[in-house]
Every structure is written in structure tokens, then in C-alpha cells.
Amino acid sequence: MKSTFEVDVAVCTYNSERYLRECLGSIKRFVPFKRLIIVDHYSIDKTVQIAKEYGAEVFYEDRGLGYARQIAIEQSDSPFLLFVDSDVVFFDDKWFDESVKIFLNEHNVGAIGIDTPVKLPEWRMKYVKY
Numbered sequence: 001m002k003s004t005f006e007v008d009v010a011v012c013t014y015n016s017e018r019y020l021r022e023c024l025g026s027i028k029r030f031v032p033f034k035r036l037i038i039v040d041h042y043s044i045d046k047t048v049q050i051a052k053e054y055g056a057e058v059f060y061e062d063r064g065l066g067y068a069r070q071i072a073i074e075q076s077d078s079p080f081l082l083f084v085d086s087d088v089v090f091f092d093d094k095w096f097d098e099s100v101k102i103f104l105n106e107h108n109v110g111a112i113g114i115d116t117p118v119k120l121p122e123w124r125m126k127y128v129k130y
Helices: 018-030 047-053 065-075 094-104 122-128
Strands: 005-013 033-040 057-060 080-081
Touching: 005 018, 005 047, 005 065, 018 033, 018 047, 018 080, 033 047, 033 065, 047 057, 065 080
Parallel strands: 005 033, 005 080, 033 057
Antiparallel strands: none
16 A cells, blocks of 8 residues: 555444454555544444454444444544445555545545445445435
């Protein structure tokens, strides 16, 4: 990875063991992150165990996704925080390098979405069409 862009990655989870290994593995391969932050909704499967296997810092919440995101924001100490859904898998790092270029341009403000090369579970594919 060429980029020296400093970013924390946050993944909010709840019973996410089915896809989490693949998700976190792809983050490790393609995102030059400083910290991997997991905010878990007290999963009863192996989600937390998997997160710890990947060196993630695990925090807990019992209120919902919005609160989980707030916890992640509060834990992050990097200039940028990247939220990744627990069932998203990255296939290359080109999207990250392009994102960095956009964020480093002083005329761009706010959040961005880039057509990223990811693999989604079949049940989520219906949302991609919209």
C-alpha cells in the first residue's frame, strides 16, 4: 500500500460472524488503517472473538446503530474515520487511493461514496440496484 493517509476503520457489528473474517481480512489487505475499531451490540455468536483475532479494539453498546457509530467516532483519534459494514469485502485498494485524493483536495467537503469493488451477500444485492 502506497498511501500514508492516516485513517481509523470502524465496523459496527451484531452477530456478524458469517462474513466478518472475510470483511476484516480485506480491510487488513487493502486499507492502511491506524486502528481497527469494532463496536458490538452484545453479539451471542463468535463476532467478538473474530474481531480480536484481527487485532481490533472492541467496544460495546446496547442502544442501536446510531449510538454504535457515535462510540466509534468518540474512540477514533485519526483525522479520518472510515465506516465499513460488517458484510462488505474489498477486492483492491484503488478506491482507497482515489478517496484520499478527493479528501485531500481542500475544495471538497463532507462525505463521499465511490463505486467500490466489493462483494456483498446475495440478500444485499437487491439494494445495489437502487
